[in-house]
Amino acid sequence: MPRARAIMFDLDGTLLDSLADIADAMNRVLAGLKLPEHPRQAYRFMVGEGMPTLVSRALEPLRDQKTEKVALAAMREEYGRSWRDQTRPYPQIPQLLTTLNRREIPLTILSNKPDDFTRQAVEELLAPHRFALVRGARPDTPRKPDPGGALALAKELNLPPAEFIYVGDSGIDMQTAKRAGMFAVGVLWGFRPAEELRQNGADALIDTPSQLLEILGE
Structure with missing residues (x-):
């Protein structure tokens, strides 16, 4: 990539x-x-x-x-x-985000969760980590796997989609990444199995958050 x-x-x-x-x-x-x-x-x-x-x-x-x-x-x-009774970041996610922030790599979030819940979850559970843009489901954005939301975020950052890594846990995420022209990374600690991720176009699969740094060449 x-x-x-x-x-x-x-x-x-x-x-x-x-x-x-x-x-x-x-x-x-x-x-x-x-x-x-x-x-x-x-x-x-x-x-x-x-x-x-x-x-x-x-x-x-x-x-x-x-x-x-x-x-x-x-x-x-x-x-x-x-919504936050039991919800927590996955193990190693805070350390990964700290490293990415330190290296000044722009981070965005695109979710099919309603936009208000998405923003509240990021603010309360992923602080103090910095995200350039956060977007959930809202009337002006078609839900994934439509690539519209991903492309809109790339446009707001003034970066070509091809220069994004898209990280997700489902076939819907992999489809979104491929339709947007992004490099699709499937995570194996999430909700869906590896086979679903492969079948929907994953360019790479990772077992732990730290492996994303290897893909970045860091």
């Missing part, structure tokens, strides 16, 4: 281990609606494409438009109360 000048991170499953809070909040919503709950590990394959998709998958096969609308509103409220 060309020498990278910036890094774009996914958030959940990449920087933050948030599965327990997402799963528990969704299960509380389902219980309130008297619908079947799911094991935490099942949520590994429901998350990644935004909250509306998560809610839709959690309701299957019992969903209808009215129930889905009620459940989505309830999930936003429930998750808003409990």
Whole structure:
């Protein structure tokens, strides 16, 4: 790959281990609606494409438009109360971010999590690490794997997409990176298996955060 000048991170499953809070909040919503709950590990394959998709998958096969609308509103409220009960950065992530900040490599975050939750999570759980730009799902940005958000962040930094490393834990992330013309790095500590990452175009896979420095040539 060309020498990278910036890094774009996914958030959940990449920087933050948030599965327990997402799963528990969704299960509380389902219980309130008297619908079947799911094991935490099942949520590994429901998350990644935004909250509306998560809610839709959690309701299957019992969903209808009215129930889905009620459940989505309830999930936003429930998750808003409990999103940081158990969510923490993955091991070695703080050290990685400290090193990247010290080397003055611009860092960005692009998530399908709602924009308000994304920004709050970064501010509260990833401080004091510096990110040049942070963007979650919002009306003016199509959700990943559409490359629009990634390309918009690259444009704001005035850098060519080819000079970005995109780091994520899912096939959606790998598709986003490839469609945006970025170097796709899949992480193996996140929510999805290696085979999914490979099948969706990962240029490299890493087992630990420190291995990203090797890809950077640092």
